[in-house]
Every structure is written in structure tokens, then in C-alpha cells.
Amino acid sequence: MTSPAATPAYRRLSVEERRTQLLGAALSLFAHRAPEDVSVDDVAEAAGVSRPLVYRYFPGGKQQLYEAALRSAADELELCFAEAQSGPLTRRLTRALDRYLAFVDEHDAGFSALLQGGSVAETSRTTAIVDEVRRAAAEQILVHLRVEQPGPRLRMMVRTWIAAVEAASLIWLDEDKQPALPELRDWLVDHLVALLTATAATDEQTAAVVRGALAHEPVEGPAGVLARRVIPVVSEAGHLL
Amino acid sequence: MTSPAATPAYRRLSVEERRTQLLGAALSLFAHRAPEDVSVDDVAEAAGVSRPLVYRYFPGGKQQLYEAALRSAADELELCFAEAQSGPLTRRLTRALDRYLAFVDEHDAGFSALLQGGSVAETSRTTAIVDEVRRAAAEQILVHLRVEQPGPRLRMMVRTWIAAVEAASLIWLDEDKQPALPELRDWLVDHLVALLTATAATDEQTAAVVRGALAHEPVEGPAGVLARRVIPVVSEAGHLL
Numbered sequence: 409m410t411s412p413a414a415t416p417a418y419r420r421l422s423v424e425e426r427r428t429q430l431l432g433a434a435l436s437l438f439a440h441r442a443p444e445d446v447s448v449d450d451v452a453e454a455a456g457v458s459r460p461l462v463y464r465y466f467p468g469g470k471q472q473l474y475e476a477a478l479r480s481a482a483d484e485l486e487l488c489f490a491e492a493q494s495g496p497l498t499r500r501l502t503r504a505l506d507r508y509l510a511f512v513d514e515h516d517a518g519f520s521a522l523l524q525g526g527s528v529a530e531t532s533r534t535t536a537i538v539d540e541v542r543r544a545a546a547e548q549i550l551v552h553l554r555v556e557q558p559g560p561r562l563r564m565m566v567r568t569w570i571a572a573v574e575a576a577s578l579i580w581l582d583e584d585k586q587p588a589l590p591e592l593r594d595w596l597v598d599h600l601v602a603l604l605t606a607t608a609a610t611d612e613q614t615a616a617v618v619r620g621a622l623a624h625e626p627v628e629g630p631a632g633v634l635a636r637r638v639i640p641v642v643s644e645a646g647h648l649l
Numbered sequence: 650m651t652s653p654a655a656t657p658a659y660r661r662l663s664v665e666e667r668r669t670q671l672l673g674a675a676l677s678l679f680a681h682r683a684p685e686d687v688s689v690d691d692v693a694e695a696a697g698v699s700r701p702l703v704y705r706y707f708p709g710g711k712q713q714l715y716e717a718a719l720r721s722a723a724d725e726l727e728l729c730f731a732e733a734q735s736g737p738l739t740r741r742l743t744r745a746l747d748r749y750l751a752f753v754d755e756h757d758a759g760f761s762a763l764l765q766g767g768s769v770a771e772t773s774r775t776t777a778i779v780d781e782v783r784r785a786a787a788e789q790i791l792v793h794l795r796v797e798q799p800g801p802r803l804r805m806m807v808r809t810w811i812a813a814v815e816a817a818s819l820i821w822l823d824e825d826k827q828p829a830l831p832e833l834r835d836w837l838v839d840h841l842v843a844l845l846t847a848t849a850a851t852d853e854q855t856a857a858v859v860r861g862a863l864a865h866e867p868v869e870g871p872a873g874v875l876a877r878r879v880i881p882v883v884s885e886a887g888h889l890l
Binding site for chain 2: 530579599634
């Protein structure tokens with residue numbers, strides 16, 4: 409089913425444009441299917457080109473296409489947590505999580521296949537790309553916490569929260585994208601606020617971060633709402649104070 | 650270097666005993682090395698038998714040995730969170746985490762290789778075994794929370810905490826087993842208490858769990874210590890209340 413317009417377009421693309429077009433086709437296939445369910449033929453068909461042409465640009469075939477698509481998705485993901493360093497911490501986190509969760513929503517099956525392990529396309533190279541995204545996300549969060557030299561406890565805390573966000577994203581996809589994204593995002597913000605506060609109990613650096621961050625939180629923001637909702641629940645445990 | 654005593658022992662083992670012996674040898678090799686760094690020859694040498702004998706019991710060679718060793722480790726891991734349903738929640742969690750972290754400590758390199766992805770021995774079968782352990786751990790935690798019909802929010806919360814415990818274990822191995830295990834374990838207990846409390850703010854079922862659990866916490870237990878340490882940190886944010 410080649411339209412008359414397809415052939416001239418086929419001839420006119422430059423090398424770079426063609427590569428970008430093939431990668432775009434691969435990326436959108438890998439976003440919604442596991443790598444085992446995508447073939448070079450699928451990519452050729454989606455791009456409206458021949459199979460040999462795909463191999464001319466990607467001699468490594470599917471694995472090379474997958475890694476290039478992953479590299480491109482990783483670049484996009486790394487930008488999710490980049491955010492101007494102004495305003496309350498929870499407002500910045502909310503915006504970063506909105507971008508991250510929109511990415512998860514758009515790359516649903518591919519995101520699951522990538523992170524659930526055991527995929528045929530998984531290699532030490534793909535694992536390294538995923539690890540780099542996690543490290544970049546942790547670095548960005550530490551910047552938002554205004555910490556220049558994070559100690560081991562604070563670093564571990566941020567990295568475990570990143571792992572929790574990943575796990576929650578996979579569960580969300582597994583549960584047919586329930587609850588609605590804003591509800592999941594608010595809960596993940598509360599999760600980090602709670603984790604920061606609990607870690608502040610035994611780590612002086614984290615305590616300083618919490619004091620600094622709470623001072624800038626608005627009364628109607630997530631930290632205020634969380635505090636006012638938590639107090640009635642824990643107030644019955646007065647024997648612990 | 651075969652000792653005179655080795656040959657008779659070699660002949661006297663029953664089929665089941667021999668299988669158990671080979672599996673034991675494989676398990677201790679896979680505990681401390683990545684699967685790519687263990688060969689059938691290594692297993693034969695560790696068990697003091699010939700390479701063909703290993704293949705007679707495990708015709709699938711290394712992959713079969715790896716999956717059998719993993720199955721056996723998974724059974725052990727699933728028992729970590731099983732604990733009598735009496736006493737304060739944090740005391741039960743502390744004991745369960747002590748067992749889990751002792752397992753991580755004993756299976757260091759193998760635990761990392763298994764969970765970090767990209768291993769040559771990783772297949773959909775090994776991934777399924779790991780997922781089963783995670784699910785079993787989550788079930789056990791829900792039993793400790795005395796919840797028979799957990800809603801989606803509480804299930805997601807418990808599963809994200811399990812993911813955080815796994816991430817913290819990998820970071821701990823990566824950082825040369827720092828901090829000391831009791832410190833890591835106490836922080837992971839605080840982490841769950843904080844996560845329960847934050848989730849209680851927006852989920853009625855979790856709020857009931859928190860009320861029930863806190864009522865049984867002793868004043869000198871982890872929840873009491875955490876509450877008394879957190880109050881001075883957050884008390885400066887009076888504008889949020």
C-alpha cells in the first residue's frame with residue numbers, strides 16, 4: 409500500500425533525515441511493545457521503506473535499533489527531573505514527576521519490558537543506559553534538595569526513592585493505569601516528604617535539608633496538607649511522645 | 650589433589666545426596682560470583698567430582714545449575730518475612746529485615762548480579778522466580794499489617810517499600826557494606842513507618858492500619874524513638890499547621 413507520494417519522499421531524505429525517521433519509527437514501536445514483539449520488518453513497514461534500507465542504516469538490525477531508541481528515550485528521561493531551582497521543593501517535585509509519569513504513560517509496554525528484566529534485548533549495555541538515567545535522576549533530586557556534598561545516608565535515601573518511583577510506575581501500568589496520574593504523583597511527593605522526615609531523625613544533613621525545605625513550603629501546598637492530615641491519625645499514639 | 654578418602658565417598662552417595670551436594674557447591678559459588686564467572690568445571694572442582702558427573706545430574710549444565718540454585722535461594726528468602734503474628738509491628742519487621750539482610754550479606758555478589766539485570770543467565774524463568782519472592786514478601790508484610798483485603802493503595806505502598814529495600818540492599822553492597830547492618834535495618838523500619846503514615850493521610854484503610862499498629866508500639870520501640878526525634882525537626886514549620 410505505497411501511496412504515489414511515498415516514492416519521491418523516499419528519495420529526497422538526507423542520510424541524517426533518514427536515520428532520524430527510522431529511529432522515530434523504531435522508538436514508537438518499542439514504546440508500546442516488548443522488544444521481542446518488534447521485528448526489523450515492522451520498523452521498515454512503519455517507516456514505509458524496505459528491509460534492506462533499514463539494515464543499511466542499522467547493520468546490527470533490531471538490537472542496534474533497540475539500543476539507539478533506548479539511548480534516545482534515556483536522553484528524554486534525564487530531562488524530566490531538570491527544573492529551575494526556585495519555588496517550594498514540592499512544587500518542583502510535582503512538575504518533575506508530571507513529566508516522568510507522562511513518559512511512563514507514553515512508553516507503557518516498552519517501559520515495562522525494559523525494567524522488568526529477562527528481556528531478550530537486555531544486555532550489559534542496555535542495563536548501563538538505565539543505570540545512567542537513575543543516577544542522573546538522583547543527582548537532580550539532590551540539586552533540588554540544595555545539597556552539594558551529600559553524605560551516604562542522604563544519597564541512599566534519594567536512590568531508594570527513585571527505585572520506589574520506578575516500582576510504583578510498573579505497578580501502575582500493571583494495574584491498567586489506576587489510580588489517575590495526579591493522584592499517583594501526589595502520593596509519590598508525599599512519599600518523598602515522609603522519607604526525608606524519617607531520615608532526618610537519624611541524619612543531621614537530612615535534618616538541615618528538611619528544615620530548609622519546610623520553611624519555604626506554602627500552607628496550602630503538599631507538605632502542609634500532608635501534615636494536617638497526618639496529625640489526627642497519629643495523635644491517638646500520645647503514649648509514644 | 651584427591652584425598653584418599655574422597656574416592657569412597659564419591660561412590661557411596663545416593664542419587665539424592667549427590668544432587669544435594671552438587672547443588673550446595675553451585676549455590677555457594679553463585680552466591681559470591683556473577684553467573685558469568687562460574688563454570689561447570691568450577692562446580693565439579695568445588696564438589697570434588699568430574700565434569701561429566703555434573704552433566705549427568707544437570708544435563709542443562711550451568712544454566713540448569715543456576716536456576717536450581719536460584720530456586721533454592723528463593724525458598725530461603727521467602728521464609729525471611731514469615732514471622733509469628735504477635736508483638737509490636739516494628740519488632741516483627743526488625744526480625745524479618747535482620748534475616749533478609751543476613752541473606753544479602755551471605756549472597757553478596759550473586760544477589761547483585763541477579764538484581765542488577767543484564768546478566769547472561771537472566772531469562773523469563775529467573776525473572777519469574779525473583780518476582781515470586783517479591784510477591785511473597787509483600788504478602789507477608791500485608792499479613793503483619795493485619796489486612797485481609799488490601800486495597801490498591803496499600804498494596805502499591807507495600808510493593809514500593811519492598812523495591813526500596815531491594816535498592817537499599819544493592820547500594821549497601823555497592824558501598825562496601827556500609828553502614829553497619831543494624832543501622833541500615835533500623836532506617837528501613839523507619840522508612841516503612843514513615844511511608845505508612847504518609848499513605849494514611851489519603852487512604853482510610855492505611856489510616857486504620859496505622860492507628861492499630863501505633864497503639865501496640867512500646868514507648869522505647871522504633872516508632873516512639875522516631876516520633877520523638879522527628880518532632881524537633883518539623884516543629885519549626887508551625888506555619889503549615
